[in-house]
Amino acid sequence: MGVTGELVERLRSICGDAHVITQAHQLKTYESDGLLQYAVTPGAVVLPADAAEVQRAVKACFDHGTPFVARGAGSGLSGGALPVSDGVVIGLSRLRRVLDVDLVNQRIVVEPGVTNTEVSTAVSPGFFYPPDPSSQVVCTIGGNIAENSGGAHCLKYGFTTNYVLGAEAVLTGGTVVEIGGPQADRPGYDLLGALVGSEGTLAVVTRITLRVVPVPEAVRTLVAFFESPLHAGEAVSAITQAGVIPAAIEMMDNLAIQAAEPMAKAGFPLDAGAALLVELDGSEHECDARFTEVERFCTDARATEVRVAADDAERQRFWRARKAAFAAMGRIAHAYFVQDGVIPRTRLPEVLERIAELGEEYGLRVANVFHAGDGNLHPLVCYDRPEDGERAAELSEAILDVCLDFGGSITGEHGVGHDKKKHMGKQFAEPDLAAFQKLRCAFDPHALANPGKVMPTPRLCGEVPGPYRRHPLEEAGVAERF
Amino acid sequence: MPSASEAIAERLRDGEGFRIAGAGTKQGWGRPLDSDLEILSTAELDRLVSHEAGDFTAIVQAGVPVAEAQAAFAEAGQMLALDPPDDGTATIGGLIAASDSGPLRHRYGAPRDLVIGVTLALPDGTVARSGGRVIKNVAGYDIPKVAAGSFGTLGVITEVCVRLHPKPPGTATTVVRHDDPQALQRAALECFRRPLEAEALDVRWGGGEGAVLARFGGSRAAERARAAGGEVVEDDDVLWEAQRRGQRGDLVVRVHGLPADLARVLTAARDLGATAVGRAGVGTTWLSLPPATDVERLRVTLSPHPCVITDAPAELRARVDPWGVPEGPELDLMRRLKERFDPAAHCNPGLFAGGI
Numbered sequence: 001m002g003v004t005g006e007l008v009e010r011l012r013s014i015c016g017d018a019h020v021i022t023q024a025h026q027l028k029t030y031e032s033d034g035l036l037q038y039a040v041t042p043g044a045v046v047l048p049a050d051a052a053e054v055q056r057a058v059k060a061c062f063d064h065g066t067p068f069v070a071r072g073a074g075s076g077l078s079g080g081a082l083p084v085s086d087g088v089v090i091g092l093s094r095l096r097r098v099l100d101v102d103l104v105n106q107r108i109v110v111e112p113g114v115t116n117t118e119v120s121t122a123v124s125p126g127f128f129y130p131p132d133p134s135s136q137v138v139c140t141i142g143g144n145i146a147e148n149s150g151g152a153h154c155l156k157y158g159f160t161t162n163y164v165l166g167a168e169a170v171l172t173g174g175t176v177v178e179i180g181g182p183q184a185d186r187p188g189y190d191l192l193g194a195l196v197g198s199e200g201t202l203a204v205v206t207r208i209t210l211r212v213v214p215v216p217e218a219v220r221t222l223v224a225f226f227e228s229p230l231h232a233g234e235a236v237s238a239i240t241q242a243g244v245i246p247a248a249i250e251m252m253d254n255l256a257i258q259a260a261e262p263m264a265k266a267g268f269p270l271d272a273g274a275a276l277l278v279e280l281d282g283s284e285h286e287c288d289a290r291f292t293e294v295e296r297f298c299t300d301a302r303a304t305e306v307r308v309a310a311d312d313a314e315r316q317r318f319w320r321a322r323k324a325a326f327a328a329m330g331r332i333a334h335a336y337f338v339q340d341g342v343i344p345r346t347r348l349p350e351v352l353e354r355i356a357e358l359g360e361e362y363g364l365r366v367a368n369v370f371h372a373g374d375g376n377l378h379p380l381v382c383y384d385r386p387e388d389g390e391r392a393a394e395l396s397e398a399i400l401d402v403c404l405d406f407g408g409s410i411t412g413e414h415g416v417g418h419d420k421k422k423h424m425g426k427q428f429a430e431p432d433l434a435a436f437q438k439l440r441c442a443f444d445p446h447a448l449a450n451p452g453k454v455m456p457t458p459r460l461c462g463e464v465p466g467p468y469r470r471h472p473l474e475e476a477g478v479a480e481r482f
Numbered sequence: 483m484p485s486a487s488e489a490i491a492e493r494l495r496d497g498e499g500f501r502i503a504g505a506g507t508k509q510g511w512g513r514p515l516d517s518d519l520e521i522l523s524t525a526e527l528d529r530l531v532s533h534e535a536g537d538f539t540a541i542v543q544a545g546v547p548v549a550e551a552q553a554a555f556a557e558a559g560q561m562l563a564l565d566p567p568d569d570g571t572a573t574i575g576g577l578i579a580a581s582d583s584g585p586l587r588h589r590y591g592a593p594r595d596l597v598i599g600v601t602l603a604l605p606d607g608t609v610a611r612s613g614g615r616v617i618k619n620v621a622g623y624d625i626p627k628v629a630a631g632s633f634g635t636l637g638v639i640t641e642v643c644v645r646l647h648p649k650p651p652g653t654a655t656t657v658v659r660h661d662d663p664q665a666l667q668r669a670a671l672e673c674f675r676r677p678l679e680a681e682a683l684d685v686r687w688g689g690g691e692g693a694v695l696a697r698f699g700g701s702r703a704a705e706r707a708r709a710a711g712g713e714v715v716e717d718d719d720v721l722w723e724a725q726r727r728g729q730r731g732d733l734v735v736r737v738h739g740l741p742a743d744l745a746r747v748l749t750a751a752r753d754l755g756a757t758a759v760g761r762a763g764v765g766t767t768w769l770s771l772p773p774a775t776d777v778e779r780l781r782v783t784l785s786p787h788p789c790v791i792t793d794a795p796a797e798l799r800a801r802v803d804p805w806g807v808p809e810g811p812e813l814d815l816m817r818r819l820k821e822r823f824d825p826a827a828h829c830n831p832g833l834f835a836g837g838i
Contacts (some may be wrong), residue, residue, distance in 0.1 A: 104741070106674070139497070171811075177815055178811070183738040185583075189628055189820075190627045191819075193626075212705065216679070243650075346536035347552050375616055408614070411619070413620060424621065428621075431610045435604065435612060439819065
């Protein structure tokens with residue numbers, strides 16, 4: 001059922017009139033997330049103040065059979081928080097309290113609307129929270145949990161899922177469940193493993209216990225320039241083969257440098273074929289020894305120049321160039337698509353060649369920014385004329401096919417959401433998708449939590465199934481079961 | 483010809499109920515299974531399918547002995563950073579399904595953190611793959627994490643893709659000894675607080691005294707151990723083998739505590755005449771207890787920390803729930819997960835938490 005007047009009244013009684021939005025012009029704010037090419041106006045938006053209000057709002061939706069979409073900062077890049085037209089958006093931006101900081105045990109308890117950066121701030125200066133998506137100043141921990149967010153430092157430090165110890169969540173029927181807790185590796189199924197990265201399709205998280213870690217003793221950063229990304233790729237191989245796990249290892253190609261440099265003013269040469277930003281952190285001893293090796297590997301791979309950050313200001317400048325890359329694309333193209341695919345790192349030269357070929361085939365420019373250590377590519381497909389938009393989208397999707405051809409994944413950190421669900425069937429076979437559905441049905445048998453995301457086709461859960469037997473109609477090829 | 487995974491899935495579907503077994507090194511864990519259950523062995527799944535040294539990943543079938551896989555990885559200077567106690571026979575599938583780990587848990591995480599892809603033979607007769615072959619991947623639900631530690635109760639893990647790490651060229655350990663649990667906790671927290679990047683940070687207790695051990699890896703391991711303070715042991719393998727061995731015994735309870743509550747766990751060990759080994763930074767401690775110990779009372783003493791009975795006589799595991807997961811919404815959700823994957827309870831019926 002959609003958003004009825006009765007449901008709106010009930011939401012108002014829970015959260016107060018000011019926190020239930022139904023006016024068309026106000027609803028527009030919520031019609032897209034960070035992926036603006038999709039827009040759906042929701043039936044209503046509710047902005048609860050705390051976990052209790054979230055629980056009551058979810059229960060109200062459930063009682064009316066109305067789907068709901070949880071939303072953090074709306075900075076996601078896969079349409080994961082795209083509203084459902086006959087549903088309610090539950091905005092969690094008011095749940096932004098840091099509830100407990102326990103530095104002795106290196107834990108922090110926060111509400112889902114707390115931003116990623118605020119977590120590190122709350123435990124600084126001695127500790128920090130490692131997952132660092134580029135949008136960390138605005139994106140929320142609730143959203144990070146939904147997407148299993150990574151960031152530039154996840155090669156060494158891991159992803160959101162490696163830092164979540166516990167969560168309080170509201171299931172579709174309104175049941176509040178405490179999953180995990182302050183202790184690590186608790187007995188029972190790893191429900192947190194299922195919840196983190198589930199893109200809002202299993203439950204709404206209202207309180208999170210996170211692990212934080214000590215700030216490393218030393219950080220060393222360099223940027224090396226190369227004639228081509230292939231040379232830079234050789235340096236990456238040499239570094240990882242030597243057993244070095246850099247805190248971050250990021251690559252930009254020439255087009256990305258040309259876009260970012262005028263904005264970041266990091267002093268990157270505009271004619272460089274590739275820039276490789278390498279950051280090591282850890283103990284002084286280990287860092288210094290390893291850093292010398294890294295410099296040598298870059299030189300051996302024919303780096304045209306290696307610059308070592310002399311101080312924190314210079315380090316920040318290097319990073320500004322990398323982090324500006326997406327936003328700066330506007331300087332060299334009217335519009336662009338950001339892609340997020342993953343390949344086994346060692347296949348980088350072949351994949352770059354394929355992407356370049358595709359660019360030529362489509363007559364479009366593709367800038368490349370990668371998390372080079374873990375093979376996570378962010379090709380930026382540029383176009384200038386609106387009529388080229390469709391072809392650019394096609395090219396961007398063709399790049400995903402290349403990632404899959406090389407044994408990779410259709411998404412490394414942006415999520416499947418609405419945008420990539422049509423590709424799920426290429427990465428996963430029918431029994432794989434059916435297993436995903438089993439998991440989803442265990443949490444949300446009514447399919448009310450963020451419906452229409454992740455899975456390629458809408459599926460119903462039905463009753464708990466008996467052992468699978470082929471139906472006579474299936475045997476006869478008359479019907480298919482989903 | 484169906485693949486080995488498909489053959490297992492078909493057996494699961496067509497049979498009544500199975501005891502799932504790798505090498506059988508952890509068959510004594512969990513609630514005792516019905517003794518007349520048919521045994522479903524992963525022994526035939528014995529191939530190391532691929533080792534992509536450049537990508538630090540490997541695909542391994544479930545029945546491959548961990549030791550054999552580690553030997554292959556070591557040839558490339560790599561390791562699967564899981565080092566539970568192992569007599570050389572434990573299989574990869576059993577290791578992952580039982581979520582076993584050793585001292586390296588401190589730095590590299592649990593099996594769930596290192597399994598990037600899993601193939602499951604399911605009781606509906608299908609074979610489902612999830613995750614992938616790349617270390618960064620958020621497509622689809624993270625079933626590899628759910629499968630890790632599920633004790634074979636959702637289906638049979640037939641193949642895994644794991645992330646590997648560089649094997650440190652050298653190691654050195656610093657040891658701080660004390661006979662006071664509070665002092666040991668202080669020493670452990672001091673190591674935990676500092677950004678030492680130790681490979682492992684363990685504690686042990688036995689015979690009225692204990693020690694905190696921090697192990698460093700890399701070309702500068704000894705220097706780093708010296709900088710950390712304490713007595714430095716460069717030839718340290720024996721120390722760590724003893725830590726691993728301490729996780730097994732005749733009656734073992736694994737306590738999932740907190741770093742700042744270590745003294746309470748060690749005090750309990752002292753008072754009960756138990757020996758203990760543990761991950762001081764993770765908060766998990768294994769207590770090896772005298773046979774007559776009242777485990778239920780121990781649970782009360784250490785509340786609210788979960789206490790899992792691992793090695794124990796079948797009689798005890800039948801009488802006292804080894805898992806101790808309380809009734810409530812979380813356990814309900816676990817039961818719902820089981821019902822979706824294994825509705826007729828064909829896989830290790832009754833072995834797991836809450837009688838799953």
